[in-house]
Amino acid sequence: MLATLARTATHRPRTVLFLWFLLLAVGLGLGTRVFGDLTSTVEDVPGSESVVADDLLARLDPDGDDFTAVVTGGPVRDGDVRAAVSGAVTDVRESPGVARVADPYTTDGLVAADGRALLIPVTLKGGLDDDAEEDAVGDAADRLREIGAAPLSDGGRVDVAVSGDPLLGEQMGGRAQEDVARAELITLPAVLVVLLLIFGGLRAAGLPLLVAVSGVAGAFLTLFGFGQVTEISVYAVQVVTMLGLGLAVDYALLMVMRFREERARESDVARAVRATVAQAGRTVLFSGVTVAVCLSGLVWFPSPFLRSMGLAAGAVVVVDMLAALTLLPALLTLFGGRMTPRERRLRTRGFRVPGLVGADDGERGEPGAFFARLARFSVRRPLAVAAAVVAGLAVLALPVFGMRIEIGDARQLPRDTEARQLYDAVHGHFPPGTAADTVDVLIRPGAEPDPERRIRALPGVARAESERLSDGTTLLRLTPPGSADGPAATGLVERVRDLRGAEPVEVTGDAARLVDFRDMLAERAPWAVLTVLVGLFALLFAFTGSLLSPLRTLLTTLLSLGAALGVVVWVFQDGHGAGLLGGEGLGALSLTAPPLIIAIAFGLAMDYELFILARMRESWTSGPRAGDHRAAIVAGLRSSGRVVSCAALLLAIVFGGFMTGGFSPILQIGLGLTLAVLIDATVVRMFLVPATMALLGRRAWWAPPRLRRLHQRYGLSETAAPETP
The missing domain is CATH 1.20.1640.10 (Multidrug efflux transporter AcrB transmembrane domain)
Known part of the structure; x- marks a missing residue:
């Protein structure tokens, strides 16, 4: 196989380059569309109690998702601010897809005790399709952000941050795209500089970088392909791009260094390329298979996040490996003859880089x-x-x-993201537990009335509220101290599950998802x-x-x-x-x-x-x-x-x-x-x-x-x- 790849690359290098150019164009054009379909949910385990109970709750609860706006930065009872908030609340209530909006001035607990912050919770209607929900969230969030334009009596402005489950994926996806672009702007020039130090020439240094860019394009295209059949996490873009860029440079570096060794012994470029593929190409091939085997362990986990990461990262490894075994030999065939066949010592007014560029000390x-x-x-x-x-x-x-x-x-x-600004404002101005996610307990019809009383009496329950759903199921919302998935919350989930015995009681919420995820990791x-x-x-x-x-x-x-x-x-x-x-x-x-x-x-x-x-x-x-x-x-x-x-x-x-x-x-x-x-x-x-x-x-x-x-x-x-x- 390696001999066939080497012959193809040396006999038809321009054809190979054209095919990789097409992949690069498609990858950077079509593949980057993956940024619009990212999800921030990674903890769901299909078939677990928390997921099954959450699906049941979504069917029985007439309300849909909710999100929150926080207004800070001045006296929120100021007349102008109050008028802006009331106007926005009225407009959002009338928006299609919105079920209800709480008035912060008439609802207890939504205005901070210091008078310098308030919360505006928005609940969507249930049963909205993706497009309708996206439109409803976007219109409502934009209208709430307009509150920040209201001037205070002293001429200042208030700050508005809007976030929540329907918005979090979009905010994190946008941040992921910014981070990837920033990382590439930083790493690619830095990698080129180091490659120049290693090889002492622009041609040799540029070849690994071309392979790396092709690897990144392949990474985007791979993620886009997997995105058509499964959810792609916001983390996947950064991790897979990171891996694709790093391995491409890794493999190209090995191949180019081996090519320079072969050129020192062989004057014919094509023969040197074929010898390089036959020698170092075996290591690249074996290394790619080995890395893919390491990543295959993620496929054992039923979590869509881990499984899709394993598949996508494994595919990226294959793309990088193929680029090193086909694209790079074609490039070496066309341009390798202009690269010096001997090891060069980098000298810039006496500057030397020992151990990296062949200027090793001692032993002649x-x-x-x-x-x-x-x-x-x-x-x-x-x-x-x-x-x-x-x-x-x-x-x-x-x-x-x-x-x-x-x-x-x-x-x-x-700290400059809206979700973080909302979190900091809530925890800085409101009592602990405000806007915290609850541990949701579903007590199904047929259960004895005793479980609800006993569950309410469990240690670690700071507040408990209940409501009756349409099929007779009792929804018990428990607020634990601390964070939504901290030790107190996960401990409460485990205590509820230990207490229920044979009763038809199910637990969901962030803490329950974390407990199920940990159990899945321990099992698989x-x-x-x-x-x-x-x-x-x-x-x-x-x-x-x-x-x-x-x-x-x-x-x-x-x-x-x-x-x-x-x-x-x-x-x-x-x-x-x-x-x-x-x-x-x-x-x-x-x-x-x-x-x-x-x-x-x-x-x-x-x-x-x-x-x-x-x-x-x-x-x-x-x-x-x-x-x-x-x-x-x-x-x-x-x-x-x-x-x-x-x-x-x-x-x-x-x-x-x-x-x-x-x-x-x-x-x-x-x-x-x-x-x-x-x-x-x-x-x-x-x-x-x-x-x-x-x-x-x-x-x-x-x-x-x-x-x-x-x-x-x-x-x-x-x-x-x-x-x-």
């Missing part, structure tokens, strides 16, 4: 000498290096044992982890022909991943330094962050492991020192260390660019992936991998004779290697 300037010295250091003291690294990473991973996840509230959003996570680990073990065996190397790889990767996740918990859950990153300590992580960090970071870590193992195995199976395990470790890190370091630096820039938006879940994911990449590419791959490989010795490549023969027949490797010594 031999490329990779810096990484060879790191490998020798670890090989000479394997036990001490392994013990020090493992201890340090274990300390960083300790906060993971106290990790908590929540759906989260508007504090996850930047072992199967997802088992699938990924078995799949990775089989793939790594196919790549290395060893039984012990895959086991060592999985253990060291889990350790670096735990360290990165531990730092995220320490920062965003416990609040240590979150403000420096534009966030704040929330007491818990977003429920979206841990699964995505684990799946994506695990896949990226396999990237670097494969880059290094490919070169180590190549030295172990061939060459003048074949069979010398210490020499193979040093030679492997000398050949691959530069690629791994450059790729990690570029990925860190990409992930860091997505941390500029201030949206807490993306900050958590960005920090987790940045740390995972940097820890894995430096501490783990440069020290722990050589040390553990040295401790294993020749056993690192061991397999029983029968499995060794199986690998020789069906396995994959960087080169067609002879039998293992």
